[in-house]
Amino acid sequence: xxxxxxxxxxxxxxxxxxxxxxxxxxxxxxxxxxxxxxxxxxxxxxxxxxxxxxxxxxxxxxxxxxxxxxxxxxxxxxxxxxxxxxxxxxxxxxxxxxxxxxxxxxxxxxxxxxxxxxxxxxxxxxxxxxxxxxxxxxxxxxxxxxxxxxxxxxxxxxxxxxxxxxxxxxxxxxxxxxxxxxxxxxxxxxx
Amino acid sequence: xxxxxxxxxxxxxxxxxxxxxxxxxxxxxxxxxxxxxxxxxxxxxxxxxxxxxxxxxxxxxxxxxxxxxxxxxxxxxxxxxxxxxxxxxxxxxxxxxxxxxxxxxxxxxxxxxxxxxxxxxxxxxxxxxxxxxxxxxxxxxxxxxxxxxxxxxxxxxxxxxxxxxxxxxxxxxxxxxxxxxxxxxxxxxxxxxxxxxxxxxxxxxxxxxxxxxxxxxxxxxxxxxxxxxxxxxxxxxxxxxxxxxxxxxxxxxxxxxxxxxxxxxxxxxxxxxxxxxxxxxxxxxxxxxxxxxxxxxxxxxxxxxxxxxxxxxxxxxxxxxxxxxxxxxxxxxxxxxxxxxxxxxxxxxxxxxxxxxxxxxxxxxxxxxxxxxxxxxxxxxxxxxxxxxxxxxxxxxxxxxxxxxxxxxxxxxx
Numbered sequence: 077x078x079x080x081x082x083x084x085x086x087x088x089x090x091x092x093x094x095x096x097x098x099x100x101x102x103x104x105x106x107x108x109x110x111x112x113x114x115x116x117x118x119x120x121x122x123x124x125x126x127x128x129x130x131x132x133x134x135x136x137x138x139x140x141x142x143x144x145x146x147x148x149x150x151x152x153x154x155x156x157x158x159x160x161x162x163x164x165x166x167x168x169x170x171x172x173x174x175x176x177x178x179x180x181x182x183x184x185x186x187x188x189x190x191x192x193x194x195x196x197x198x199x200x201x202x203x204x205x206x207x208x209x210x211x212x213x214x215x216x217x218x219x220x221x222x223x224x225x226x227x228x229x230x231x232x233x234x235x236x237x238x239x240x241x242x243x244x245x246x247x248x249x250x251x252x253x254x255x256x257x258x259x260x261x262x263x264x265x266x267x
Numbered sequence: 268x269x270x271x272x273x274x275x276x277x278x279x280x281x282x283x284x285x286x287x288x289x290x291x292x293x294x295x296x297x298x299x300x301x302x303x304x305x306x307x308x309x310x311x312x313x314x315x316x317x318x319x320x321x322x323x324x325x326x327x328x329x330x331x332x333x334x335x336x337x338x339x340x341x342x343x344x345x346x347x348x349x350x351x352x353x354x355x356x357x358x359x360x361x362x363x364x365x366x367x368x369x370x371x372x373x374x375x376x377x378x379x380x381x382x383x384x385x386x387x388x389x390x391x392x393x394x395x396x397x398x399x400x401x402x403x404x405x406x407x408x409x410x411x412x413x414x415x416x417x418x419x420x421x422x423x424x425x426x427x428x429x430x431x432x433x434x435x436x437x438x439x440x441x442x443x444x445x446x447x448x449x450x451x452x453x454x455x456x457x458x459x460x461x462x463x464x465x466x467x468x469x470x471x472x473x474x475x476x477x478x479x480x481x482x483x484x485x486x487x488x489x490x491x492x493x494x495x496x497x498x499x500x501x502x503x504x505x506x507x508x509x510x511x512x513x514x515x516x517x518x519x520x521x522x523x524x525x526x527x528x529x530x531x532x533x534x535x536x537x538x539x540x541x542x543x544x545x546x547x548x549x550x551x552x553x554x555x556x557x558x559x560x561x562x563x564x565x566x567x568x569x570x571x572x573x574x575x576x577x578x579x580x581x582x583x584x585x586x587x588x589x590x591x592x593x594x595x596x597x598x599x600x601x602x603x604x605x606x607x608x609x610x611x612x613x614x615x616x617x618x619x620x621x622x623x624x625x626x627x628x629x630x631x632x633x634x635x636x637x638x639x640x641x642x643x644x645x646x647x648x649x650x651x652x653x654x655x656x657x658x659x660x661x662x663x664x665x666x667x668x669x670x671x672x673x674x675x676x677x678x679x680x681x
Contacts, residue, residue, distance in 0.1 A: 098298065102291055107283035110290075115279055128294050135298060192271040203278040222272045223279060250271060 083147050090138050102131055105148065109155050115207045115219055116159035126162050130155035156224060160234060163216045197264050198257055206256040214249035221246050288458065288466045292487070427451055430496040432486045439574035440479045440507050446472045452488060460485040479506040505572035508536055512566050512578055516557075520588040521615055522668035524556040527584060531566055541565040556668060557584045588612055592660055592676035598643025598652060599680075607640035608678060610662055614638055619664040623678065626657040643680065656680045 086104075089097020109130070113123035133154050141150050207215055216235065220226040221242075226234065231242040269277075429449045436444040448457045448470040459467040461474050462483050476482050482504055487497040511532035516525045530552040531538055540548045543563050547555060562584065567577045591611035598606055613619050623633040623641060632652070633641040643652045652658070658678040665671040 093299065095295070095298075099291055099295070102294060103286045106286045106290065110284045111279070111282040114282070114284075124290055124293075128290070128297065131294055132297055191268070192274065193269050195271060195274045196269070198278070200278045200282050203275055204282055207275075207279065222276050253275065254271070 084143070087138065087141060087143075087147055090135060093135075098135060105151060108148075109152065111204075112152065112155055112223075113159055114204055115223070116156075116163065116216060118208055118212075122162075126159050127155065129162075130158035133158060160216065160220075163212055163235070166212055194261060194265075195257060198261060202257070202260060206253055209256060210249055210252055214245050214252060217242055217245040218249035218253075287464075289460050289464055292460060293463060428455075428488070428490070430486070430488045430498050432484075432498065432500070434484060434500065434502055436473075437574070438503055439505050439572065441475055441477060442574075443473045443475050444502060444504075446474070446484060446486070448486060448488070455491055456489040458487045458489070460487065476502070476504040479504050505574045506570070507574050507576045508533075508568040508570040510566060510568050510576055510578040512564075512580060514564065514580070514582045516584060522556065522588055522666040523670050523672055524558050524587045524668065525584050526554050526668070527557050527582070528552065528554050529564070529566075531568060535571070537569040539567040539569075556670070559584050559586045588615060588666060590616075590662060590664055590672070590674065592662065592674070593678070594676060595679040595681050596643070597681045599654060607642050608660075609638075609640035610660070613662070613664060615667070616664045617667055617669075619662065622661045624659045624661065626659055626677075632658055652680045654680055 086097050086101045090101055106127070110123055110127050113126040113130070114120065117123040117126060130151075134151050137154070141147060207218070210218065217231055220231050220234065221228070228239045228242040228246075231237070232239045235242070237245075429451045431449040433447050433449075434444055435447070436442065438444065446459055446467075452470060457468070457470050459472045459474075460483075461467065461476075463485075465474065467474060474484075480503075482502045483499060484502050485497055485499045487495050489495045513530045513532075514527060515530075516527045529540060529548065532551070534551040536551070538549055538551055539546065540553075541564070542555075560583070562582050563579065564582055565577060565579045567575055569575045590613060593608055593610070596605050596608040598608075600606070608623075610621065613621070618636070620636045621634065621641075622631060624630070625632045625645070630645070630647065632645045634646060635641075644650070645652065656679075658680070659675055660678055661673070661675045663671065663673045
């Protein structure tokens with residue numbers, strides 16, 4: 077974590093458009109923020125594009141940051157919003173599924189693998205790959221709900237979909253993630 | 268017990284990627300030009316990460332109790348109670364600015380100097396409560412407000428530098444291409460950005476392009492002042508030939524050895540065929556007769572661009588034509604079965620000779636070069652062979668492929 081004064085120095089430097097400060101800020105946040113972008117995108121190229129567009133917005137609007145709250149949190153919000161914009165630009169139709177069906181599918185998987193803690197054995201990089209394999213609609217809802225802490229009403233407003241669709245997409249995202257991860261888990265258990 | 272969501276969240280949040288210099292270079296191009304030119308000439312410990320030689324260092328300790336009236340210094344100027352701005356100059360020309368927060372101790376490194384001279388002058392004026400010292404102060408005991416440092420060895424002329432590079436090596440996918448910066452570049456930093464993504468460092472670099480096509484190689488030269496120049500070249504990478512290897516052997520047996528056809532596509536490539544380590548041909552297609560057995564085949568294909576690819580395989584050649592010689596017959600039973608003797612498959616030979624020798628006295632019992640079976644009559648005397656007698660058949664046969672084999676077989680009369 078940064079020291080507060082260090083963060084302030086960089087923010088002030090960025091407000092003066094100091095290249096060194098901008099680079100320092102970018103390099104400090106790159107690793108964590110690229111990770112966020114990766115889970116909203118299909119591949120690294122798309123993630124890098126989101127991150128770049130996000131940082132352009134950060135540097136353009138840095139004068140708006142008044143020091144209230146965490147600076148990293150402020151940057152992260154901009155990057156997540158950029159990822160959502162990117163999702164909207166792709167004009168992906170939200171996948172709507174029969175919620176009863178997805179519930180049944182989820183139940184079926186849960187029956188097969190009651191103890192979800194077994195998923196802890198799966199390597200981090202594989203989890204990221206699995207999330208990337210989800211459809212844009214599923215992964216966006218999953219990210220907003222599970223990682224950003226949005227509720228379904230907020231997701232509904234943010235993405236312009238119904239609350240039902242949000243719930244359904246979340247269930248399907250979980251189901252598909254488990255479907256991708258479970259065979260791997262079985263292989264790990266056998267080794 | 269952790270839920271599925273919690274586990275996935277924890278894993279995703281712990282994922283962090285290493286900083287990629289190319290990402291910054293790409294972003295920097297999109298950013299508006301900085302307001303203050305040369306602001307990167309100073310480096311503080313807070314702005315670490317620019318790896319350029321430092322030539323001068325100041326240790327600056329600033330108490331927080333400075334009053335506004337005490338802020339003015341000649342080259343170090345207090346901008347506010349919470350900030351001090353230093354302005355470096357060289358030959359009356361402003362070269363850098365940097366800001367620092369009081370109550371902190373900062374290290375300042377002057378990273379860039381101008382050419383044409385080998386001296387650096389840094390002036391400073393004490394402000395009440397402000398302690399400003401330089402390395403040269405420490406060395407010379409100079410406690411005054413002016414410090415002069417001569418660093419001849421760190422001043423160099425870059426006017427002769429040609430920002431260029433050459434690429435050499437094999438321009439084929441998966442093969443190393445070597446990049447070499449122009450030999451005039453002896454100082455500063457050289458960075459290579461391949462296809463806007465991959466970053467290599469150093470005057471020499473090597474990269475294997477995994478995909479054929481046009482690739483972008485950018486060399487960025489950063490001089491001692493942190494100024495950059497770049498040159499971009501397109502590198503054509505050619506496709507490695509795909510080998511379509513086919514080995515077949517004839518199904519109709521007319522020869523002792525099997526005719527095996529070796530063929531490869533595309534036919535306009537150059538080929539090098541090896542069979543069990545020995546060169547056997549260079550055409551796209553040819554035929555070779557092989558004995559039964561397993562063979563290791565290696566084929567190297569070279570396309571018009573000189574890109575090569577090698578494929579190894581093994582191939583089993585089945586038995587060729589076999590002359591079957593009966594080991595017995597029953598000429599005296601006159602039962603219509605097995606009354607005559609003649610080697611099987613001799614009829615497929617282009618020429619042959621058969622000689623049967625009586626083992627008891629070595630006389631020739633039967634001899635022919637025609638498709639004429641032996642009925643058990645001794646050729647010269649006209650006697651009939653007796654049951655239990657032993658004979659030796661000697662056969663010389665030449666197949667359709669011109670190959671001659673000699674073999675012999677004992678025959679028993681029953």
